[in-house]
Amino acid sequence: MxxxxxxxxxxxAVTRIPDDVVSAIRDAHAREDNEVARFNLENILKAIEIGKEDSIPxxxxxxxxxxxxxxxxxxxxxxxxxxxxxxxxxxxxxxxxxxxxxxxxxxxxxxxxxxxxxxxxxxxxxxxxxxxxxxxxxxxGGSENCSALAMLTPSEGWEGVRRFVLERVRECGGKPCPPAILGIGVGGGADYSLLLAKKALLRRVGERNPDEGIAKIEEEILEEVNALGIGPMGMGGKTTALDVKIEVAHRHPASFPVGLIVQCWANxxxxxxxxxxxxxxxxx
Ligand code: SF4
Known part of the structure; x- marks a missing residue:
């Protein structure tokens, strides 16, 4: 049936974290030298292992x-x-x-x-x-609470997107259970930018937007977010985000909508x- x-x-979906997410968390653990961050990542990996072995969320x-x-x-x-x-x-x-x-x-x-x-x-x-x-x-729900919408002016453009995302991630700290995956939708209208942002979360970790220009911005924002030092569970460390995914649509000439959907490590x-x-x- x-x-x-x-x-x-x-x-x-609820019992098994996809392999691409797990390997990104393992990589984050391998490059981390902050002990608390390593401990938090180990606990996340343990929860993922238990979920898989016992078939529980x-x-x-x-x-x-x-x-x-x-x-x-x-x-x-x-x-x-x-x-x-x-x-x-x-x-x-x-x-x-x-x-x-x-x-x-x-x-x-x-x-x-x-x-x-x-x-x-x-x-x-x-x-x-x-x-x-x-x-x-x-x-x-915890990560969803950190999602946000910015109706930027066209003159703020992509610099405004960076500023908005970094401010929101900094403001939320450990609330969304980082390391996070950030879905960003740019263009369309207010509603559509958020829908694009949520849909972006379905892409595999490491999978870049096919448009080279957008892919470059994804990588730049990822680097800047990780430079914030919020770290796993907000307790400091090198990895605040595992990935940044941007999806775009054409925009109204007077608008520059940016939807941000924050996803926790349980992607x-x-x-x-x-x-x-x-x-x-x-x-x-
Ligand atoms: S890991 Fe994700 S789903 Fe679980 S409590 Fe944190 S934000 Fe909520």
Missing amino acids: LVDAIVEAIRL VCQDTGTITFFVEAGVESPFLGEVKGWLMEATMRATEEIPLRPNAVDVLTGKNSGDNTGKGVPVIHWELVPGDDIRIAILPKG RRAFVEIKPDGSVEVWQ
């Missing part, structure tokens, strides 16, 4: 389940996907289990199953073809692809 595959993909906050769906317009399952994602979220909450993280904004009542108004979050994109590709991003993700014959592939 296709819902089973989605539940298993959610399980994979790597962090108590299993996040807000967020789906990015690329839906092929000719897929025979187009009308069923939303129902599957809702059911899979409820089942994953009970079976894995996930922490119930969906709270009514007015009453404060927790729905208990990670579903509710607007959650799980589902971003849709219609694409040609008959496959359905679903990216799963369980997004922790969880999984992908599901559903073929028109009902066969499924799951990967990270």
